[in-house]
Amino acid sequence: MTRSTFAGFTTARLAMAASQRSLDVTGQNIANINTVGYTKQQVDLVSLNLRGGDLYSSNPSSKIGYGVETTNVSQIRDPFLDVQYRNQIAKVGTADARQAVLDQLGDIFDETDKNALKTALSDLSSSLDKLSANANSSEFDSIVRSRCQVLMNYIHQKNADLKSTREETISSLEKTSLPTVNSLLSDIGELNDAIWKSQMLGNPALEMMDERNNKLDELAGYIPISVSYKEVQISDGAKYNYPVVKLNGANGVTYNLTAGYHGENFASLSVERNKNSQGAEDGTVSINLIPASDFPSYADVSALKTNITDALKEGTLKGTVDMLNKSGELDNPASDYRGIGYYEKSFDAFVQTFAKTFNALNQNTVPYTGVTSAPSKGYAEQMVGDGTKKAEYAYNFSNAKGNFLKHEIINVNGQNYTFGDGTNGTILLGSTMEESLKNLAAALPATSFNVNGNTLAGSWNYNETSKKLTWSSTSALAVNEVITSDSIKTTADNDIDSLVYSANPVNIKNFDLFKTSDGSNIFTAGNIKLSDDWMNGSIHIISSHDSNAGSTANENITLMIKSLTDSREFKYDYSYTDNAGNPQTGTISFYNGNFSQCYSNMENMQGIDSSANTAILNNHISVLSETSNNKDAVSGVSLDEEGINLMQFQRSYTAAARLMTTLDQALDVLINNTGMVGR
Structure with a gap:
């Protein structure tokens, strides 16, 4: 005989068990159809091969298998789609982080439907025109001063809003983004450990693997990662694959985010506020990483701390750092993105040019005594x-x-x-x-x-x-x-x-209309103010520089009115340290036009940046959505498919039961109705 008489019952039993397990897994899939991140499961089946054959057994062509064996319950995933999804969500994270800040900048500079700084410039021109008709009038000089104070208020408000936007962005990085990334890395390390322990006990831990994949997908939105799997043998014939997660740097260097015997160790990130040469915070940040290592958890690994700010190439952290650290063409050398700094610097240059222009026009030439x-x-x-x-x-x-x-x-x-x-x-x-x-x-x-x-x-x-x-x-x-x-x-x-x-001839009474509140020589949107002397009336707008002109002479006021509409070069002045360590000053020209046009240019630039980034964001979201749909098509639960599986496994279970019944009837004939000749 090719095998035992009762071997058919084993085949039928195994078939019934396989169908039952398949029905159980189908039920599990249906139960989790609405569970976020759940991956469709399937029963892995293999045909049992002949065992123990020898030279004296039946002809090989007549050998029959021993039925079906359930080897495992596995997930249905496409690794390529996982990689594609994580790469794409990192791009979405970059554009989304940038857009969040650009929207705030739009609220600051957009004056399409509100009266603010440009209206204040127009009102200043009107008040100067009235002063021109009433030269040397303290009443109309006071009106001009009031219009300038309104302008100063708008400038200070926009400066405060810019500072608030920068501080809120840094705070979000410190209190939300970095803690979230560190929490995800910690969770992934703990899940690696829990999955390993579970699989040591024979449990595939598929649900924990789903949770880990969700964490990896979420982490990919913050930093660019790659995931490969390393195989560890945990017992005879049993192997465990755990993910090795790495941060892919823009410079081609990778950093370990998980390490250890089975991926239980994890990296940590931190943010540091940068300081200028005077020791004050300059509004930029650095992102530091302590990579994962094989050292035990109690070891001091602070020496491994690495600055990865320039290594970030995609993700929410990249988008946020770009908005904080980059000023586009107003950087020296120019950077590849216009962040908050561009708008701060261009606005400071606008204020700087305005103050210098009016102070130069109102310069006094008469010496005075102390x-x-x-x-x-x-x-x-x-x-x-x-x-x-x-x-x-x-x-x-x-x-x-x-x-x-x-x-x-x-x-x-x-x-x-x-x-x-x-x-x-x-x-x-x-x-x-x-x-x-x-x-x-x-x-x-x-x-x-x-x-x-x-x-x-x-x-x-x-x-x-x-x-x-x-x-x-x-x-x-x-x-x-x-x-x-x-x-x-x-x-x-x-x-x-x-x-x-x-009097000393060089002691010319200062008739500057604008001063700096901090005593510095460079005007900014934060330190410009009306001169105290102008505020208390000890100086005034000079109507004419001609000492022989009459009391109605107004050519200097006319020059002030004209200066508001004249085209001029707007420059940003900055300080830096040369290679020899000496402090230097530099200038970057960024616009030619009048004051109102310069401010409109800032408005338009913000609109262009926001529109371009929105288009990029929408494009990345579209690709991400398509990739997600492709993932769901492979890994998601479909009621139609599961319904077909229910019918398929139910019928296979019925057929296996019928096989067992048929074998029982055949044995009944063999046992009870054969071997009694002549009966």
């Missing part, structure tokens, strides 16, 4: 001698205000004295006018004057109480000697020279 109402003449103190009083000649500074300035000159008794730092013969400037005058008095030489015909020696001093710079005779006056206003003269019997106080 002390006002200084006395020009002195006088002899009237008195009658009593044997103790001394003759005095004084300059009264009680009405004077302010303080002397560096390089200013004061002439006392025909001799010039220059204020300065106290070196090279200059008079040391004090922190107040009184201190400066004390220093002056100390520097004045002993002087002899003619007092009532007698030459008397004397010295100078400054009295803070009486606020007088006074010459006093060394010797006292004779009893009953009378001093009148004409009693003290020079030794040549001439009147004492008047005190002459001269």
Whole structure:
């Protein structure tokens, strides 16, 4: 015989068991038709081969198999579609992250349906036009100042919005994106460990594999990854494949995101705020990675920390970092994307050009002194001698205000004295006018004057109480000697020279309409403000620079009006350190036009960037959707297919049962109705 008499029952039993298991798996598929990420399962069946054949067994052509064997329950997945899906979702992540920030920038700069900065520029032009018709009018000067303040308010608001957008983007990176990535990596490592342990006990852990695939798909949206599978033998004849996840860098370098004996170790990412040469945060960030390694979990692996900012080529992290770190053509050298920095820098350049233009037009050319109402003449103190009083000649500074300035000159008794730092013969400037005058008095030489015909020696001093710079005779006056206003003269019997106080020609009163709030020399949208002198009315808009022009002259105001509509070159000034470590400044020109056109260019540029990125995003989403549909066609549960499987496996189960019944009937004939000859 080719095999045992009862072997057919084994075949029928195995067939029934295989059909039953297939029905169970079909039921599992139907039950999870709405489960996100569930992968369709199937029973793996193989035909049982003959075993134990030898030379004396039946003719090989008559050998029959022993039925069917259930080897495993597996998932139906296409690895190529997994790779395609993860590559595409990374592209979606890049464009989506960029679009989120571009939408915020659109809210800041778009003035299509609202009145803001461009309207303020128009209102400023109108107010200047009215001032032109009413030159030197403090009322209309105040109106122009009010219009400028409105403009400043819009500038400061947009600057605050830009800073808020940058801070929110960094905060999202720190508090949402990076923690999510680290959580996904941790979950993948834990799932690798759990799946390995489960498969060690004979459980295929398909549902945990589904969860791991979901985590991998989600991770691919943040960073570009590749997944390969490494085989580990866990027992005799049993093997376990675990995923080796790597980050694919733009520079061709890969970084391990999982490691260990069965993928239980995982990488971690962090974000760092960059700082400029002064130690202040500059608004850009760096992404750091501690790659997965085979070191035990308790080992200190901080030395493996690597900056991967420039290695990111796709994903949400890439899109976010681009918006934070890149300024397009306003970078030096130019970068490949216009992020938040482009709009910050171009807006600063707009503000910078505006402030410089108006300050240059309102420049004053008349020198001024640091002390006002200084006395020009002195006088002899009237008195009658009593044997103790001394003759005095004084300059009264009680009405004077302010303080002397560096390089200013004061002439006392025909001799010039220059204020300065106290070196090279200059008079040391004090922190107040009184201190400066004390220093002056100390520097004045002993002087002899003619007092009532007698030459008397004397010295100078400054009295803070009486606020007088006074010459006093060394010797006292004779009893009953009378001093009148004409009693003290020079030794040549001439009147004492008047005190002459001269302004330094370089001391031109600053008529700048705009100042920086932080004292720097470079205007930005954050530090520009109206000059305090303009705000308190001590300066005004200069109507004309011609000192001989009449009170109605307005050519300078006309120039201001014209400057708003004149085309000009807008430049962005920046600082950098050269190869020798020396600080340098550079300039990048980015637009030619008037102020309103420059701002419109920023509006349009944002619109173009947003429109282009939206088109790219929609294209990537379309491809991703198609890839997802292809994945679902392979791995998803179809009610039609499962319905067919139900009928197929039910009928195969019935047929196997019928086989067992038929074999039972055949054996009944063999056992009960054969071997009784002649019966």
